[in-house]
Amino acid sequence: MRIDEIIGLGKPAVSFEFFPPKSDAGFAQLYQAINELHAINPTYVSVTYGAGGSTRQKTVELVGRIQNELKIRSMAHLTCVGHTADEIGGILDELWNSGIRNVLALRGDPPAGQSQFVATEGGFAYADQLVRFVRERHPFCIGVAGYPEGHPQCLNKTRDLEHLKRKVDNGGCFVITQLFFDNVEFYRFRDAAREMGIKAPIVAGIMPSLNVAQIKRFISMCGAKIPQPLLVRLEAMEGDPEAVYAAGVEHATRQCQDLLANGVDGLHFYTLNKSKATVQICKALNPPHAA
Numbered sequence: 659m660r661i662d663e664i665i666g667l668g669k670p671a672v673s674f675e676f677f678p679p680k681s682d683a684g685f686a687q688l689y690q691a692i693n694e695l696h697a698i699n700p701t702y703v704s705v706t707y708g709a710g711g712s713t714r715q716k717t718v719e720l721v722g723r724i725q726n727e728l729k730i731r732s733m734a735h736l737t738c739v740g741h742t743a744d745e746i747g748g749i750l751d752e753l754w755n756s757g758i759r760n761v762l763a764l765r766g767d768p769p770a771g772q773s774q775f776v777a778t779e780g781g782f783a784y785a786d787q788l789v790r791f792v793r794e795r796h797p798f799c800i801g802v803a804g805y806p807e808g809h810p811q812c813l814n815k816t817r818d819l820e821h822l823k824r825k826v827d828n829g830g831c832f833v834i835t836q837l838f839f840d841n842v843e844f845y846r847f848r849d850a851a852r853e854m855g856i857k858a859p860i861v862a863g864i865m866p867s868l869n870v871a872q873i874k875r876f877i878s879m880c881g882a883k884i885p886q887p888l889l890v891r892l893e894a895m896e897g898d899p900e901a902v903y904a905a906g907v908e909h910a911t912r913q914c915q916d917l918l919a920n921g922v923d924g925l926h927f928y929t930l931n932k933s934k935a936t937v938q939i940c941k942a943l944n945p946p947h948a949a
């Protein structure tokens with residue numbers, strides 16, 4: 659079922675993001691996490707596409723399995739990295755033929771060691787081109803990415819929003835944001851997007867900060883900021899993993915409560931294939947979400 663038949667209609671969506679593991683042990687942990695998170699009754703789940711297209715086949719297989727065997731509404735991420743349009747067309751055909759109806763259309767990051775994204779010959783330079791291509795290939799519901807604190811490669815936030823608008827105008831049905839820790843950034847972004855005429859539902863990306871070194875690594879890659887008081891608090895606890903975990907869950911829970919109170923269209927949890935923190939947060943919220 660298409661996600662846009664159920665999202666943005668009043669009840670907030672709750673979704674979980676997974677990545678294709680590299681090993682059998684990783685798959686066992688993932689299926690355990692999916693099993694535990696299934697009990698929350700998510701609106702949908704999504705499966706990432708490895709940097710450089712490295713998980714191409716695993717993404718297609720995993721998303722199909724979650725959709726067809728576990729019967730959970732699913733979305734496949736897809737990037738332009740290293741692919742010609744013909745190759746992307748083949749992946750879209752495979753997804754469509756295996757019953758997937760939702761695709762998150764992304765440009766992707768430059769491969770490791772490169773600072774600038776270079777389009778593959780015969781491929782796409784920006785996600786808005788991929789969105790149009792996906793829409794013309796099959797009637798997918800298309801999600802696109804948004805950046806409350808601006809995309810790191812676009813220093814002008816208005817320009818970045820214009821690029822987001824083009825993705826929506828080309829066929830993007832809803833927006834999922836990059837992770838953020840300060841809701842003020844999200845509200846500013848949402849207001850600015852609405853002023854610019856972006857009407858699509860905007861889903862907030864949530865990642866609890868459960869490990870100080872890991873979260874610093876993520877934010878250095880994606881351009882999000884940790885509010886100074888939270889960072890100071892987490893750094894003071896760095897030698898005590900349980901305290902860091904508890905503080906991370908507490909902050910994310912408060913963030914989600916505030917977002918729900920302010921009419922967010924959905925909460926998208928970056929689970930890193932683990933269920934414990936996300937289950938704890940969702941149980942504390944207990945929102946009547948769209949499922």
Ligand SMILES: Cc1cc2nc3c(=O)[nH]c(=O)nc-3n(C[C@H](O)[C@H](O)[C@H](O)COP(=O)(O)OP(=O)(O)OC[C@H]3O[C@@H](n4cnc5c(N)ncnc54)[C@H](O)[C@@H]3O)c2cc1C
Nearest residue numbers: 706707735764765766767784785803809811812818821836
């Ligand atoms: C929810 C979410 C899920 C993600 N999942 C994955 C994943 O599964 N796999 C993965 O590899 N990455 C993933 N990413 C990361 C994403 O691929 C990177 O953030 C990437 O750098 C940008 O992708 P995009 O689709 O936003 O690109 P775009 O929308 O194309 O934007 C990229 C940059 O180009 C600028 N831009 C856009 N259009 C134009 C234009 N016409 N002219 C000039 N500049 C332009 C934008 O302002 C921005 O700075 C995800 C990100 C999010 C938020």
